[in-house]
Amino acid sequence: MPKNIIIWDLICYIAFPLAIWNFGRDIVGDYYAMLISSLPGIIYTIVRFYLTKAINFFGVFMISTLIVGTLIDVLAGSAIQLLWNNVYYAYALGLLTLFSIVIKKPIFLYFFLDFAVMQGYDRQESKKLFYRPKIYFVFCMITIAFAFRDLLLATIRVWFIKEYGVEAFDQGILVRQALGWTISGICVFGYLKIIKLIKEYTKPSTLAEQ
Numbered sequence: 001m002p003k004n005i006i007i008w009d010l011i012c013y014i015a016f017p018l019a020i021w022n023f024g025r026d027i028v029g030d031y032y033a034m035l036i037s038s039l040p041g042i043i044y045t046i047v048r049f050y051l052t053k054a055i056n057f058f059g060v061f062m063i064s065t066l067i068v069g070t071l072i073d074v075l076a077g078s079a080i081q082l083l084w085n086n087v088y089y090a091y092a093l094g095l096l097t098l099f100s101i102v103i104k105k106p107i108f109l110y111f112f113l114d115f116a117v118m119q120g121y122d123r124q125e126s127k128k129l130f131y132r133p134k135i136y137f138v139f140c141m142i143t144i145a146f147a148f149r150d151l152l153l154a155t156i157r158v159w160f161i162k163e164y165g166v167e168a169f170d171q172g173i174l175v176r177q178a179l180g181w182t183i184s185g186i187c188v189f190g191y192l193k194i195i196k197l198i199k200e201y202t203k204p205s206t207l208a209e210q
Contacts, residue, residue: 012044013177018170030079030166038073042066058114061107065093079166086172087157094150097143106143108187109136112194135197142190149183 017037025033045066072089076082100107109130116126130139156175160168 008044010177012040013180014173016040017173021170021173030169031076031082034079034082034169035073038070042070057110061111079169080161083157083161083166083168083172087154087161090150090154090157094147094154097147097150101140101143106136106139108142108146108190109139112139112191129198129201132197132201135194135201138190138193138197142187145183145186145190149179153179 017040020037020040021033024036027033028036045062069086069089072085073082076085097107113123113126113130117123130136153172153176157168157172160171160175164171
C-alpha cells in the first residue's frame with residue numbers, strides 16, 4: 001500500500017465518497033448518503049492502522065479521532081447538522097493541536113517518536129534528542145501547520161455551508177484532501193530538516209563538545 005498511497009487516498013477519500021454522495025443522495029437522502037460516503041475512508045484508515053501496527057500514541061490518536069468523527073456524524077441527525085458538526089470538530093482539533101505546543105508536547109514530535117521506536121531506536125534517548133532546541137522548533141512548526149490545516153478547513157467549510165448549504169459536502173471533501181496533501185508536503189520537508197539536524201547533533205565532534 002505505501003507505494004500506491006496517493007492512488008488509494010484518491011480512491012477512498014475522494015472518488016468513493018463523491019460517487020456515493022452524488023449517486024446515493026437521491027436514493028437514501030442527503031444525510032444517509034453523507035454517512036455512507038464516509039465508510040470507504042473509515043475502512044481504509046483502519047486497514048492502514050492494521051498494516052502499520054501502530055499500537056502507540058500515533059495509532060491511538062488516529063483511531064480516537066476516527067471514532068469521535070464517526071460519532072458526531074451519526075449523532076448529527078440531519079445533513080446540515082452533520083456539516084456544522086464537522087466544522088466544530090475541525091476547530092476543536094486545531095485548537096487541541098495548538099494546545100499540545102503550549103504544554104510542550106507537540107503532537108508531531110510524538111508521532112515521529114513512535115516511528116523512531118518502530119525503527120528500533122530507544123524511546124527515551126530519542127525523546128531527549130527530539131527536545132533539543134533546533135529539532136524541537138521544527139516539530140513545533142510542523143505541529144502548527146497541522147493546526148492551521150484544521151482551522152483553515154473549518155473556516156472554509158463555514159463559508160461553503162453558508163453559500164451552498166448541503167451542496168457544500170462535495171467541495172468539503174476536495175478541500176480537505178487538498179489541504180491534507182499540502183500538509184503532507186510540509187511534513188516531508190520537516191522530516192528531511194529533522195533528519196539533517198539529528199545527524200548534526202549525533203556527530204562525534206558535536207557529542208564531544210557537549
